[in-house]
Amino acid sequence: MVELKIIKDRKKFQKERVPQIGEEFKLTKITVEENTFNYQGVVALAPIEFSAKCEHHLVSIHGNVYFAYVPGRYIVGLSQIVRIVESFLNVTAEIIQEEVTKKIADYFEKKLQPQGLWIVIKAKHECMTARGVRQRNCLTTTSEIRGVFWQQDLRQEVMGLWKL
Numbered sequence: 001m002v003e004l005k006i007i008k009d010r011k012k013f014q015k016e017r018v019p020q021i022g023e024e025f026k027l028t029k030i031t032v033e034e035n036t037f038n039y040q041g042v043v044a045l046a047p048i049e050f051s052a053k054c055e056h057h058l059v060s061i062h063g064n065v066y067f068a069y070v071p072g073r074y075i076v077g078l079s080q081i082v083r084i085v086e087s088f089l090n091v092t093a094e095i096i097q098e099e100v101t102k103k104i105a106d107y108f109e110k111k112l113q114p115q116g117l118w119i120v121i122k123a124k125h126e127c128m129t130a131r132g133v134r135q136r137n138c139l140t141t142t143s144e145i146r147g148v149f150w151q152q153d154l155r156q157e158v159m160g161l162w163k164l
Contacts, residue, residue: 011094030084032074032112039075040115042154044068044161048082050089054127055096063123063139065089068158069108070115070148084108089121097121097142105144116148118158 047064054061065085088104089095105119120143129136148154 030076030080030111032076032080035071035073035075039071042068042070042158042161043075043078044158045078045081046162048085050086050123051091052089052093052095052100053091054125055094057127057131058094059126059130061095061097061123061125063121065104066118066120066122066162066164068116068118068149068161069112070117070154072113072115074112074114076112081108097123097125097140101142101144105146109146114147116150116154117144117146118149118155119144120162120164 044067046066048067049064050062052061053059067081067085084107085104088100088107093100101119101121105117108114108117108119120141122139122141124139128134128138128140145155149158
């Protein structure tokens with residue numbers, strides 16, 4: 001006879017089942033420094049690759065994050081930016097793309113206090129490619145714009161830097 005185990009708290013069950021997975025993605029601290037040289041230009045990184053899971057269907061999401069900011073009071077190391085993004089988007093994370101785009105922007109805005117911030121996530125969702133509508137080449141793009149990036153000329157500059 002097969003025993004049926006009913007899981008009421010999926011996230012708790014997953015954490016108990018595989019506690020070591022994802023430990024390398026836990027973000028304990030980031031180091032920022034004062035922008036003493038008053039850098040006012042754009043800092044852009046792309047693409048930052050990621051793999052995560054769709055919260056709705058528990059299948060893979062693979063994509064890239066495009067990140068840009070104009071420093072305000074603080075600057076942050078480039079590898080720190082990648083680590084922060086990875087802490088939100090990793091193989092153990094279950095995400096809703098729209099929500100995580102906003103969460104990443106909120107985090108950077110709070111910690112860095114930039115003049116502007118722009119996060120774009122382009123991803124392929126296996127729930128769209130391997131099941132259901134089966135659109136193999138369909139990408140989902142989400143964008144969160146803050147501060148000076150509402151200026152069209154700055155957005156054009158960043159798109160050129162990102163090669164979009």
